[in-house]
Amino acid sequence: MSNYPGYRGESLTFLKKHNVVVGDSVKVSSDSGYMGILMPRYEYSDDNHIVLKLENGYNIGLKIENIKKIEGITSNSMKEEKEITKPQINSNLPRILLISTGGTIASKIDYRTGGVKPMLTADELNTAVPELIKIANIETEVLFSEPSEDLLPEHWNKIAKKLDSYATSDYKGIIIAHGTDTMHYTTAALSFALSGFPIPIVLVGSQRSSDRPSSDAALNLIAAARFIVECAERGIYIVMHNNTSDDDVACHLGTRVRKNHTSKRDAFQTIGGPPAFLVKNETIMRNFTGAYFKTKEYTPRINWETRVALIKYYPGLDPKIIDYFLESGYRAIIFEGTGLGHVGKVMYEHVGKAKKKGLFLGMTSQCIDGAVRMTVYESGRDLLNLGVVPLSNMISETALVKAMWALANTKNIDEMEKLMKQNIASEYSD
Amino acid sequence: MSNYPGYRGESLTFLKKHNVVVGDSVKVSSDSGYMGILMPRYEYSDDNHIVLKLENGYNIGLKIENIKKIEGITSNSMKEEKEITKPQINSNLPRILLISTGGTIASKIDYRTGGVKPMLTADELNTAVPELIKIANIETEVLFSEPSEDLLPEHWNKIAKKLDSYATSDYKGIIIAHGTDTMHYTTAALSFALSGFPIPIVLVGSQRSSDRPSSDAALNLIAAARFIVECAERGIYIVMHNNTSDDDVACHLGTRVRKNHTSKRDAFQTIGGPPAFLVKNETIMRNFTGAYFKTKEYTPRINWETRVALIKYYPGLDPKIIDYFLESGYRAIIFEGTGLGHVGKVMYEHVGKAKKKGLFLGMTSQCIDGAVRMTVYESGRDLLNLGVVPLSNMISETALVKAMWALANTKNIDEMEKLMKQNIASEYSD
Numbered sequence: 001m002s003n004y005p006g007y008r009g010e011s012l013t014f015l016k017k018h019n020v021v022v023g024d025s026v027k028v029s030s031d032s033g034y035m036g037i038l039m040p041r042y043e044y045s046d047d048n049h050i051v052l053k054l055e056n057g058y059n060i061g062l063k064i065e066n067i068k069k070i071e072g073i074t075s076n077s078m079k080e081e082k083e084i085t086k087p088q089i090n091s092n093l094p095r096i097l098l099i100s101t102g103g104t105i106a107s108k109i110d111y112r113t114g115g116v117k118p119m120l121t122a123d124e125l126n127t128a129v130p131e132l133i134k135i136a137n138i139e140t141e142v143l144f145s146e147p148s149e150d151l152l153p154e155h156w157n158k159i160a161k162k163l164d165s166y167a168t169s170d171y172k173g174i175i176i177a178h179g180t181d182t183m184h185y186t187t188a189a190l191s192f193a194l195s196g197f198p199i200p201i202v203l204v205g206s207q208r209s210s211d212r213p214s215s216d217a218a219l220n221l222i223a224a225a226r227f228i229v230e231c232a233e234r235g236i237y238i239v240m241h242n243n244t245s246d247d248d249v250a251c252h253l254g255t256r257v258r259k260n261h262t263s264k265r266d267a268f269q270t271i272g273g274p275p276a277f278l279v280k281n282e283t284i285m286r287n288f289t290g291a292y293f294k295t296k297e298y299t300p301r302i303n304w305e306t307r308v309a310l311i312k313y314y315p316g317l318d319p320k321i322i323d324y325f326l327e328s329g330y331r332a333i334i335f336e337g338t339g340l341g342h343v344g345k346v347m348y349e350h351v352g353k354a355k356k357k358g359l360f361l362g363m364t365s366q367c368i369d370g371a372v373r374m375t376v377y378e379s380g381r382d383l384l385n386l387g388v389v390p391l392s393n394m395i396s397e398t399a400l401v402k403a404m405w406a407l408a409n410t411k412n413i414d415e416m417e418k419l420m421k422q423n424i425a426s427e428y429s430d
Numbered sequence: 431m432s433n434y435p436g437y438r439g440e441s442l443t444f445l446k447k448h449n450v451v452v453g454d455s456v457k458v459s460s461d462s463g464y465m466g467i468l469m470p471r472y473e474y475s476d477d478n479h480i481v482l483k484l485e486n487g488y489n490i491g492l493k494i495e496n497i498k499k500i501e502g503i504t505s506n507s508m509k510e511e512k513e514i515t516k517p518q519i520n521s522n523l524p525r526i527l528l529i530s531t532g533g534t535i536a537s538k539i540d541y542r543t544g545g546v547k548p549m550l551t552a553d554e555l556n557t558a559v560p561e562l563i564k565i566a567n568i569e570t571e572v573l574f575s576e577p578s579e580d581l582l583p584e585h586w587n588k589i590a591k592k593l594d595s596y597a598t599s600d601y602k603g604i605i606i607a608h609g610t611d612t613m614h615y616t617t618a619a620l621s622f623a624l625s626g627f628p629i630p631i632v633l634v635g636s637q638r639s640s641d642r643p644s645s646d647a648a649l650n651l652i653a654a655a656r657f658i659v660e661c662a663e664r665g666i667y668i669v670m671h672n673n674t675s676d677d678d679v680a681c682h683l684g685t686r687v688r689k690n691h692t693s694k695r696d697a698f699q700t701i702g703g704p705p706a707f708l709v710k711n712e713t714i715m716r717n718f719t720g721a722y723f724k725t726k727e728y729t730p731r732i733n734w735e736t737r738v739a740l741i742k743y744y745p746g747l748d749p750k751i752i753d754y755f756l757e758s759g760y761r762a763i764i765f766e767g768t769g770l771g772h773v774g775k776v777m778y779e780h781v782g783k784a785k786k787k788g789l790f791l792g793m794t795s796q797c798i799d800g801a802v803r804m805t806v807y808e809s810g811r812d813l814l815n816l817g818v819v820p821l822s823n824m825i826s827e828t829a830l831v832k833a834m835w836a837l838a839n840t841k842n843i844d845e846m847e848k849l850m851k852q853n854i855a856s857e858y859s860d
Binding site for chain 1: 471476479488489490491577578579580581582583585586610611612615616688689690691692693694697734736738740742743744745746747748750751754758766767768769770771772773774775776795796797798799800801802803805806807808809811815827830834
């Protein structure tokens with residue numbers, strides 16, 4: 001591995017000249033003084049910045065031409081590396097598979113050293129989060145390594161196919177390390193594609209750069225493993241901090257959850273109720289009493305069709321956007337309407353046109369919480385008359401992903417409408 | 431006024447035949463039995479339903495062909511009407527202007543009779559909410575009568591011009607009765623257009639059909655009047671229930687508020703902190719310590735330009751949507767990115783193209799809470815390099831409305847960017 005991953009041109013020359021390498025603790029004088037660890041860079045990076053991870057856990061990009069001085073404090077090679085120990089297999093404990101797809105959690109998992117390793121091996125994990133070995137035998141696999149904002153339906157496909165290949169394994173459950181930005185889109189996608197999957201699938205991320213012992217990465221991983229071993233409830237979940245406390249981790253239903261804060265460790269929230277489960281140290285507390293999948297049989301249908309438009313309605317929206325979607329061959333529209341599920345009368349003509357062309361038209365609310373109820377006001381009833389289908393309290397992100405999936409797995413609009421209304425993976429809550 | 435407002439064709443014939451008129455309490459046998467008040471209908475209604483307001487306050491549409499029996503219980507004319515009393519002017523109390531624009535609150539303001547009157551006169555108001563007369567001399571004016579999902583920037587224009595005409599009046603403040611669906615878009619619009627307006631402007635709505643004494647309409651109106659009289663703090667606010675309690679009403683900053691629930695009385699929430707003020711019975715509690723408008727001078731700029739696109743990013747979004755906006759002459763894009771302000775790499779080429787064409791590109795987060803921070807991850811820095819402007823913690827709805835306003839009030843993209851970054855009406859919070 002290069003000492004300068006991601007650096008090129010000007011920045012590479014600069015680092016070589018000053019004799020510092022990625023992983024070093026450095027002191028930089030620029031517009032202000034900074035102390036931090038020199039971080040690697042990624043594809044698409046420019047070549048006139050270096051990136052430091054500061055003590056507060058955040059990364060900062062510093063423009064080379066503004067740097068007055070840079071000096072290494074602790075060199076990478078000098079740093080005391082924690083010894084990597086081969087985990088002992090404990091045959092009394094269940095097996096858990098940990099699949100890594102990228103994101104902060106996967107790249108920073110050896111969080112106590114400050115170094116950056118994008119790969120996650122069982123040995124490294126064991127060294128970084130020694131508590132895990134007491135809970136289960138963790139085996140790891142790297143599927144790909146992408147920040148979650150770059151994931152596409154084809155990545156959902158890869159993940160789902162990989163999971164499907166373990167449907168008859170004897171793992172107690174599967175943990176997926178995943179970036180947080182689009183984690184809830186992925187859980188929704190997997191929930192429909194892998195309906196009835198026989199063992200729990202738990203997505204785990206981290207909200208903070210994790211080079212400190214208090215990082216949420218380790219705690220979320222430990223809670224995920226504990227949930228799988230103790231509870232073993234089938235379903236697709238997101239396990240992340242429940243609040244600022246380090247011994248209260250929430251387990252959210254994967255179709256009822258949103259990332260509701262840009263940076264907090266407890267960014268993920270279940271919409272319309274408490275989290276399904278709480279992992280408080282070694283205790284699992286249950287709030288959710290139903291079954292995640294509404295049919296028991298495992299019926300994989302791994303397919304998405306992206307010609308689904310998402311229209312968030314607002315005053316001033318030009319209804320001609322619908323013409324664009326019609327001309328571009330879109331097959332469905334999910335509205336994020338206002339209030340109980342409305343769009344302005346200005347949209348009616350175009351909504352009617354889309355219906356006539358055979359599109360599926362579904363209504364959710366941009367309020368996020370609460371259900372769409374289109375019989376209360378005249379506007380709602382008008383839209384019902386135009387053929388818009390109310391999607392109750394399904395959240396819009398889940399509805400969008402479900403529409404992509406339903407479109408790919410049905411032959412016509414009537415079948416699609418039926419599938420959209422059916423409660424498959426707790427996307428409709430009581 | 432007709433006895434059958436909004437009814438025509440089949441439904442009109444049906445009602446006449448059964449000798450019931452709008453406002454009557456009726457008993458209906460259909461798929462189930464219903465008791466309620468026969469409600470008027472609106473434009474665009476079909477002619478094969480009648481609408482009842484049920485005891486629980488909700489309206490229901492019943493298909494005529496399914497109705498087995500309908501009978502009047504109390505006729506409209508027999509009902510004891512509350513006597514409308516001309517309010518006495520109390521010269522010791524301040525004057526408040528109440529402007530009605532429509533919505534549930536305006537159409538149901540005589541909430542104790544169950545009747546529906548779309549107009550709001552001082553006399554009717556006084557009769558319906560007698561507590562108001564002890565707080566202020568309320569004068570009323572009907573500007574228009576529209577459900578808020580039908581409001582457009584031209585309605586913002588009408589409201590703003592009307593308010594501007596009272597900028598030098600001796601009203602203590604102005605209350606605007608408004609539908610709740612897009613109320614927060616209107617407060618954002620007014621906040622920029624009427625920056626520095628000399629007296630408080632308070633928007634009030636109601637979440638529940640208000641034919642019961644516990645309706646939020648009256649309580650919100652009383653709290654709004656109290657806030658104006660006791661506090662008189664300049665700004666544009668939304669005053670609505672703070673929780674399920676009837677003596678805890680929240681006063682939200684108009685640029686920092688969202689409708690976050692489809693039906694609850696406390697649907698509106700301040701994003702990123704507590705409500706600015708609480709009205710608890712006769713006490714005003716202050717959480718907000720700054721000034722709403724960041725400059726004191728009143729500078730009306732009443733203008734919006736709607737060629738602003740809102741793009742919520744999600745996995746599978748086709749980047750070609752940007753080409754459509756470019757070809758259609760759009761001048762700005764507000765992104766609702768993921769997490770700290772990201773879109774997938776798949777968008778980069780098109781984002782760059784939009785920048786080259788001179789569009790303003792602003793980034794907000796679909797997380798809603800928390801700030802955009804585009805220096806933390808490589809994706810954010812890539813987008814900064816492409817010319818995307820991070821809009822910190824401004825919520826996306828406010829950013830969209832502000833962009834429409836900034837576009838209409840600046841000559842070029844540099845001026846627009848400057849205006850978008852400037853904190854004008856507390857749209858950026860600390």
